[in-house]
Amino acid sequence: MKLLIMAFLAIGLCFAPDFLFAQTISGKISGKVADENGRPVEGAAISLMRLSDSIPVKYELTLAGGSFNIGISSTGSFYLKVASVGKMPFQSGQIAVDAQHLLISLNPIIMQTSVKSLQEVVITSKKAFLEQKIDRTVVNVDALISNAGTTALEVLEKSPGVNIDQAGQISFHGKSGVAIYIDDKPTYLSGSDLENYLRSMPSSTLSQIELMTNPPAKYDAAGTAGIINIKTKKTKVKGFNLGMSFGLRQSRYTATNNSMDFNYRKDKINVFGTFAYTFSNGFNDIDINRSYFYNAGQPSGALTQNSYIRTKSSGYNAKLGMDLYSSENTTIGVLFNGIIRLPDQFNNSKGQLFNVAGQPDSSIISKNKEQGKFKNSSVNLNYKHTFKKDGPELTANLDYLAFATDNNQTFLNQSQATTGSVSVDQLNGNLPADIHIYSAKADYSQPLAGGWKLESGVKSSYTNTNNQANYFNIVNGSAITDNDKTNHFLYKEAINAGYVNLNKDFKRLSIQAGLRIENTDSRGHQLGNTQKPDSAFNRNYTGLFPTLYLLYKLDTLGDHQVKMTYGRRIERPYYQDLNPFISPLDKYTFYIGNPYLLPSYSGNVELGYIYKDRISVTITYTDIRDRSTETIEIRNGYYYSRPGNIGSTKLYALNADASFDPASWFSLELSGDLWQLRQSSDFYTGTLKSHSTSFSGQAMLQFKLNKGWTLQTDGKYQSKQTDAQFTLAAKGRLNIAVSKTLSPRATLKLSVNDILNTNINQGAINNLYQTNASFRTLKDSRAVLLTLSMRFGKAVKDQRKHNQTGAGEESDRVKN
Template sequence: MKLKIAAFLAAWLSITSTFVNAQSISGKVTDSSQKPLDGASVYLMQDSALVKTALADAVGAFSFVQLKPGKYYLNISMMGFASYKSGLLKPDTTLLALMQPTGKQLKEVVITSQKQFVEQKIDRTVVNVDALISNAGSTAMDVLEKSPGVLVDQSGAISLKGKNGVKIFIDDKPTYLSGADLDNYLRSLSSATIDQIELMSNPPAKYDAAGNGGVINIRLKRNKAKGFNGGINLSYSQGYYGRTNNGLNFTYRDNKLNLFGNFSYNTANGFSDLDINRHFFTDAGAPDYDFLQNSFIRRTSKSYNSKIGFDYYVSEKSTIGFIVNGLISPSDVNTINKSRFLNTNGNLDSTIVALNAQHRNFKNGTANVNYRHQYDKKGRELTLDFDYLRYQTNMAQSFDNTGYLPNGNISTQDLLTGNLPSNINIWSAKTDYTHPLNSGFKLETGLKSSYTKTDNIADYFVTQGGVTAPDYDKTNHFIYKEQISAGYLNVNKDWKRISLQLGLRFENTASDGHQLGNIQKPDSTFKRNYNGLFPTAYIQYKLDSTGSHSINFNYGRRIDRPYYEDLNPFLSPLDKFTYYTGNPFLKPSYTDDWELSHTWKNITTTLNYSQTKDDVNETIEIVNGIYYSRPGNLGKSINKGISIDASFDPAKWLNFHFSGRVVNIHTISQFYTGTLDTKGTYYFIRPVFQFKLPKDWTTQIDGGYQSKVTNAQFIASARGKINAAVTKKFSPSLSMSIVGNDLFYTFNNGGQINNLANVKANYLNRGDSRTVVLSLNYRFGKTIADLRKHNADGAESEKNRVKN
């Protein structure tokens, strides 16, 4: 099957390369002194009708491709400049537009333009991180929490439009992380290094089909101006504890070389005050006993994150690049756990105090070699990417448990220690080919193959009465291997009113799991091999000639393969009565997703419906009083919702952005207590007010509120928060921000757990969410003018440069 797919795609590449290329109009926008006008709006017109729009990039360049033969003209506008209108232009024309400032200038005027916080595209929602000033001094996880449609729960799990199973990409590359590893990584990434966040509930066929909840792609900053440019961000955050978040990014670009890098250093210092209460009943339903547990968890960590790379322009058409990325993040978690057992009458029966310590050292290193060849200026190009990723974790744990009688005397005492090294190695190779046709269609096709090997060891020892022995019930060694081979074909075309994009992706997955035994447990293995076809479709119909009023429809099929961590069968204790464990028998889940949206100016309303088979979700089981949390396959999950995203400018000094949604979740599955059939509707709102004040002061008030959420076994309580921020721009290069998060300390996680055998359980988790952040941002550098321009496709070409 793999050979057939490869042969088909190779033949397709050969056939499509023979087509005649589409034509283009490109150019550059400058002022009268030939300084580039970054952000100028360029409108391509034909017979008084708008054909396409573009924004000039950092060097003033723009480009329109896939044009039919005919005569066109350009209208160009920029704040502070008189409108520019060209004469009639034929395709394959290059234009230099000189724009004149309006009015008399008695002194220098600095012209700035503010990007919208959210932009809607045919296949994704784009969040411009710097447009929200409360993002200053924060982390990637903080920015995600403020993005429309995104929710982050108390365990760090990310959902998009009410759907779990979201995959996180960095610059179009999957992170391959989940759970605590992903949470730690995103909290180590400074918001100062992030340019945009792309939210794709139905990603195009070019992206991996993994992720029932869609894909979130984080694009890091890369200055597009030639010369040496960059920025420094320093921030200090004070909650109950203090922490820092600092970042540096730079770009040096000349005729042949583009060197870029991101560096960040931050310290995390916080706590969780977690209550879990379990009320046990007899088979007849009478109260039996209560188990009341409080865990005060102190977390501290440091993160050193660096990325450096270069693009070398071999010729006008060919570029080769190399990128390395490294992360070192040592952390410590110290927990004081107090568990009280109450008898039927509510009197204290016994108490267990656990002093738990965990030291964890997480390292990540990646290397990428890429090649890009542009066959012409029309958009026909070939890219190649080779990646190697390594994740290494060394963790040492200790659980010192002491039991007390009601009178305070010690009844039991034991010590559990563990050593848990883990290694993940990933190799990946892919190629993508783009070919515009003279009919206006654009074809994209590609191949990808990845191989992953994970090696996890858990060695546990119990010390009782001064004697230490291996704990073979928890000691384990798990090796998992997975190979995914994929190919895709994507085609799109823009007409005057209709835009169409269709895609089909094929993926083959072969996996092999081996759980090594010990003297008390036998070996066990499993192998799986399965194929999947994943279609995608996007249709946009413009109801007016400007494109500001449109209807969009999209459909996609996705797969959610179990996370490596979820397949690991290890028992990870919180205390003697609470364990987290993986599930090597997890199956992949599949989701079909439909969306219908309407956009009018800056208001987008969306209806969505999705159905998931074998949805992977957290399940809770209590056996003999022991609490086990593990991932499991739930039979069927149906998600229905409506959302709105809107932006208004009621006055020159005021911008109002609003996002909200109403979602219904229905889950049906066979569970250990019988049939699990839950449904519930929740709503979420997030308003943002920005006030532009005199002398370059800007203030912001934002917040969010989520009502009660019912999802499978869990009912999460309502929660909300209010934030405030103020920023002062001292110059085009220097600004300072002060941000207050969760001002009234209302963003706490709580809820209840249902479908437990003869048990009722609830939880409440309070963290260090009320903080004040002081952030300083400085941009430096000097643009070099009149250098060779290697990217004839203007801003769009820069955006889709060699992958990094």
């Protein structure tokens, strides 16, 4: 590790004659737009286009007085397109940006009045699927047509480097422990609740996916694999504007995703909102096989089990917010969010036990039912003040979030021996939970002398959880408390953090360095019962989390760039994973918490090369200590799943992304990951050692046809991989989609996902005591989706960006 870091630092110093490292350049193009009479044109839409391929780089709107300022993050040749209602379109000549010309002031742009007034201005341009930035990769959701009619979880699964396993766990570039954010705010969810929440978000409400392996110091340090930030669509235009999307999904069963967003802007007030309704309707067909052995290795028996799980869920998501632009420099906002999800699950399972001779010994038929309710409500108050143009800026956020869940379970099992005797047992469960999270955050930025910029901030969060599990054995119609499983767990946690960040751009070299400090104080209390005594634990720990970004341009135009990043991160245990009591999943499978679970720490180093913002290649080394993951133990034929710490995890990875435009009507996007994972830890069966090399590749081809038609095909392949106890078989999928622009305000999209039905999770579970186990999970990933999107309202004008909320990283750790 030390030699690798020294090698990276040596390479960085070779590229550092100007000094350290950072982001891309900080340039600016400014000017004014007026009509032929000299009157300012307010709200004109300006597109900064790359000269080489006419791909838009940035959009801006003219302010009061017709002025505009467009920030530039890379050198090269550009031109401007300007559009406004009732005016003839304007296109500028070439604008060259290099290290000697970063601040460019243009002559006034004069727009002529159109002979025939336009009803609206519609700016159409090609949006790249991937955008590379110094600290993140940006995925434009709408650029992939097959995303239409899907959910946020499916959009994530199609993003480069992102994989989702058979349990719905999300990994990023071969690493688990990624933190999921929505609009720069942690989701406050994990496990099955995070999976189901993302399934309840229609893709029509999403704008971009930001993939960050080494997030800057201003972000919470949680997430050993980095952060995935899901950005939703926002509209802040004058007048009233409305967007609607209707999606129908047909697989074995029929489902639907629908959404509506609106905004009303007048004078200094903007009101905006989103409402979405989803109805998911699917299945999960699971085969599990277990073979048991004596100490000498001879077979002692086996179990085969098939479970057909029907899932239905209605989900309602609502957002309502208001921004008050009290002055040109000050914005005050309030935002309300609400989620209601009503899932139902029916599990019909049949298991067959075999004796040492391989003959049927007994069987069990299970009919399990779960009915749940998930509610989340939140409120955010935000404030932003810019003291002067290009000067100090202060933002502040106050957040309150409440989660309430309730899950009613019925486990009905009928066992039959070969003798014909039959026994029936029933277990009922009720699992209510309440979680309350409070957060306060403030950030301050200040330009310093010599071109340096200082950013700093503080944050405090407090979490209070109350989880109950009430289980009853039904005997002769009477409910008898099962004290082995019934429990009541209370957990409180406070996190206080502060950070400082410095950055500067030199001629060719940019540097950004940050340091974050976080203190965690946690207290857990497991209430006892007549069979189980009380137990409690207290922990207090402090960590330092440095970050470093270096970017060096090998030529004056910045066509060739190299970058290096370093970051240290933490992954705290999920709240409910600390609860030591047993929770049944089926007759043979139980979940157990782990009160001794430790936080995980990771160090991540990356060295990359970027060519013309079109091709990027990155090598990565990650060292994770005490990584938390699912572990499996077999005891007396029963299967126990619990979270555990893997002592040492090392990952070596190579990532490449590329985009090409061979013709104006054809584009190609490619992405690939090659990684090697090495793990070693003490384990139930002695020592766990795993070593695997895996590959994941993705491609998208888009053909722009005549008369508003676009054809697109995309696919993804993931090779066999081993992670801790789990070996997952190779899988892949092929999608095809077509879209038709019906009018400037309406688009119809049709796609077929997983045409070959090859996106199947299957594999084996290793390091089990005297047991071999394998599984196969078939879901309804092959589906036909039809989506209609419509937009009503006025042309884009005076768009202003809403503040991000400030709730902390605790969101990723709610697990129910």
